[in-house]
Amino acid sequence: RPSRVAVVVKTTRYEFEQQRYRYAGLSEEDLKQLLALKGSNYAGLLERHRIHTKNVEHIVDSLRNEGIEVRLVKRREYNEETVRWADAVISAGGDGTMLLAASKVFDKFKPVIGVNTDPERSEGHLCLPVRYTHSFPEALQKLYRGEFRWQWRQRIRLYLEGTGINPTPVDLHEQQLSQEQHSRAHINERFQDQRSDISGPHLLPVRALNEVFIGESLSSRYAMCSVLFRENFKSCKPSFKFSLHRASYYEISVDDGPWEKQKSSGLNVCTGTGSKAWSYNINKVANQAVEEILKIAKKHGSLNMPLNMELVQKVTNDYNESLLYSPEEPKMFFSIREPIVNRVFSSSRQRGFSSKVCVRSRCWDACMVVDGGTSFEFNDGAIASIMIDTEDALCTVLLEE
């Protein structure tokens, strides 16, 4: 029975647009015009925003009715202090908000529970079943009566070492709204006080609930200022420009095996939780592909059964299901995204389960991004060790429908 609960609230698209246009000193009326100009539906945005707000109020009221002290926090206000204060954290939004809420919780006994505040529009794999969005008191009663199961979702930890590394995280959401710019003077002044750069291994101050992605970015400005602004990286607000298909060069070692040079559109290392997310979309096969593959096998005289849609569907499902595993299993699944194989670059194993993945960057302007929300520069000379420690597990609950 928690006495203090922090409710982390999603920033709706409506609020986001409002904020970013306010940066430009525009009025609500201007905002309407701008959205119209972009062909976007102002009324629709406002409607989704209202639905979300209503659902948040329902959650907060239900908690207060139980005599629970509630703190409502937005992305920007959510910090370690709030987490220390709370006995439990509830995320009110979608999976993105759940990832945010989890990102600051390092205590494996402090429950984090997700409530999907826009079930019609978002999936909410990490949230309670949709019905509890509208009947949250019922969820509370079940929790009180112990009619649930604890679930410890394994998370990934990262160590960074090598030359030219910078263990300072950058918040990709914050940074989206930034308008700040760094002048030449600014850069030169900063350039005077460089620190030395041989260091590590640093345990990075984040845990990945879904995945870690390593890939090349296109931002020359980012690369430069990340080098120049080590001591107060945040103030630099680099712009991330992720390449569409600029290749990433790196060396990879799986489970302390030999290092292998690779070139690809990036590397994804996920948890069981993340195996249902981006990793799944990277690796799943389509009926169409399976059908073509089996047709070819048939042509080579190795299929005796007539190729029917039923078989294709069965094979497709079995294959795709083999990509999923329990969030509680302390193992990772890595996948090379769009590997480039040529005379220089092999790619013997493009995916697989692993307990440890080490990556040596050969990139120019690369980033290591955790759950799509926090980024670290990862350039030539840096080495990342990616692994699971059961101490990092996230405590959450399972309620049946």
Next chain:
Amino acid sequence: RPSRVAVVVKTTRYEFEQQRYRYAGLSEEDLKQLLALKGSNYAGLLERHRIHTKNVEHIVDSLRNEGIEVRLVKRREYNEETVRWADAVISAGGDGTMLLAASKVFDKFKPVIGVNTDPERSEGHLCLPVRYTHSFPEALQKLYRGEFRWQWRQRIRLYLEGTGINPTPVDLHEQQLSQEQHSRAHINERFQDQRSDISGPHLLPVRALNEVFIGESLSSRYAMCSVLFRENFKSCKPSFKFSLHRASYYEISVDDGPWEKQKSSGLNVCTGTGSKAWSYNINKVANQAVEEILKIAKKHGSLNMPLNMELVQKVTNDYNESLLYSPEEPKMFFSIREPIVNRVFSSSRQRGFSSKVCVRSRCWDACMVVDGGTSFEFNDGAIASIMIDTEDALCTVLLEE
């Protein structure tokens, strides 16, 4: 026998680093330090730069020895005027430089020929066989003696229509070096003179030799200023921040078929030339996946032959080869990148050949990027028609080894 040839020269990584650090007012010595700090090898960069420069000189000398007038142009200097002036265009670099050289040539009888100036490090699929890099006079003689075959590489043209569209191209390379920023004042002033926005269809001033990619970007600043700065978009220098896996929403119609809602990491539509490039990496299957698929089929009792590596390899090769087709075939191949399938979004056909693809954007901050070099905003309300017109073919030559 051309009397005037324009040689389009690659900007080497060394030059690129030089330029971008010069923006920060840094000296050559500072540059060395910065690259060292990033763990990059200054000497190595300089070495590649020298090799490239040597090879360019060889090409230019060979041309001048034949009494041909030569204009050496860098990316920034290369324009329509140069193309009009030249009887033929030679790209001296890698595939990227070839794409740049081709991008300004709309005359299907003006040959564009690629020479790979760093064969040890780059593939150069679009370039002459590597040996001619060092013996360019021999290539010239063969051309003069007619010992070659003309090759017309088909290209994609784009029409843009709808609300809030902006047919102004943005050069992604240029823009990488930009330091410009737009103040609030600037934005508001601009905001006064908006143009109306119902328009189209516009034939866009580019032709895709490799592919057209449509995907969501993460740049709020870009979206805003692209709306605000229609009349002189270039001066706005928006920053592109391509999302790692932010989903793109759009509707697609293939060969004038029904519209289908989709959600994915983007859409790639390529030519035969591009079928060997990014599209291939998106669609090819790995031995590992084929092996697992055949194992599953075997489990379902439909494989009679023992599963050996030879069969797996054969099936894999056949499947992957089926993804490639001739640059001269006037057809396109589309692929949905990492499609997201759920109760809302179907994805019946994830890839296939097509003569016409229409896409209606439901994106917030999306872009349509041509050959990874030129980008157009493509937000909610915009409709793109993607097709091949044989009039747009690029004239190039085939020389055997």
